[in-house]
Amino acid sequence: MxxxxxxxxxxxxxxxxxxxxxxxxxxxxxxxxxxxxxxxxxxxxxxxxxxxxxxxxxxxxxxxxxxxxxxxYPEQPLLPSDEWQRAKCRELMKIVELYLELPARRLLPAVLGAAKADDGVVAEVAEALDKGVRALSALVSPQPFVMGEQITAADIVLRYALVVVELVSGALYQRDICAEVAGLPEWKARMAEMPISQQLDAESEKAMAAFMAMVQGK
CATH class of the missing domain: 3.40.30.10 (Glutaredoxin)
Structure with a gap:
């Protein structure tokens, strides 16, 4: 298995x-x-x-x-069957990872209390997030999902990437990233209502204490 x-x-x-x-x-x-x-x-x-x-x-x-x-495992596909739409799905996933999640992740140790935020890095990440949000606004118009009527891998990647992005942007910039993209707050709520999302959110919350102990012990 x-x-x-x-x-x-x-x-x-x-x-x-x-x-x-x-x-x-x-x-x-x-x-x-x-x-x-x-x-x-x-x-x-x-x-x-x-x-x-x-x-x-x-x-x-x-x-x-x-x-x-x-x-x-082709059942319940998460990538569109149409070649162009599949490429657009991958494009969105890549932009979310490279230009939103990874820049924000640079400041995650500071938010978790494991390091001090460097002013230069804070400025660099803010600029990167601006670019990422602009790209996201250009690509996403949830109807009801980011690629149309069916959930795709792009929805899943975006949902969990935003965990880090929103944590960092809220703590260090007092910024609500979702509110800056039309339709994204409604999409976020829709994704959060899914039973799988609720299961993983509950498991993440339950495991947080052990994770923080590991981080602080390093």
Whole structure:
């Protein structure tokens, strides 16, 4: 049976887990934090989470895992069948990751109390978020989902990417990113009402204490 490695507070872990649950794929879950231990590096070459274990071996990187799952298990597809729409879905996923989530992640240690925010980094991230929000506004018009009538991987990636983006933007910039994109607050509420979202949110909240203890212990 497929195994999913990671931990419930990780937004990237939850992107993959939401995809697995949406598609009805049976899997076992192995709780692990990012690690440079040799045993885990054999599973995930950079020591990151999540990764999955299949009959053929291990696979890392969230977007790669999601695309593999959609190809390997075509039921309940998360990528559009039309080539152009599939490319646009991937475009949106990539922009969300590179120009919203990853810049915001640079300041996550400061928000979690594990480091002091550098003024230069704060300014750089603010500029990156401005660009990311402009791109998101140009690409997204939820109706009711970001690619149209059906939920796609772009919805899942955006939902869990916003966990980090909103945490950082609210704490350090007093900024509501969702409110800056037309239709996104309504989309966010719609996604939050889904049973899978509610399950993963509850699991993340339950695991938060152990995660914070791990962060503060480093």
């Amino acid at each position: 497929l195994k999913l490695y990671g931990f419930a507070v990780s937004n990237y872990f939850n992107m993959v887990k939401h995809s697995l649950l949406h598609k009805g794929i049976d899997f076992d879950e192995v709780t692990v934090y990012p690690s440079a231990e040799p045993d885990y590096l054999r599973k995930s070459p950079l020591g990151k989470v999540p990764c999955i274990e299949t009959d053929q071996g291990f696979l890392a990187e969230t977007s790669v895992i999601v695309e593999y799952l959609d190809a390997r």
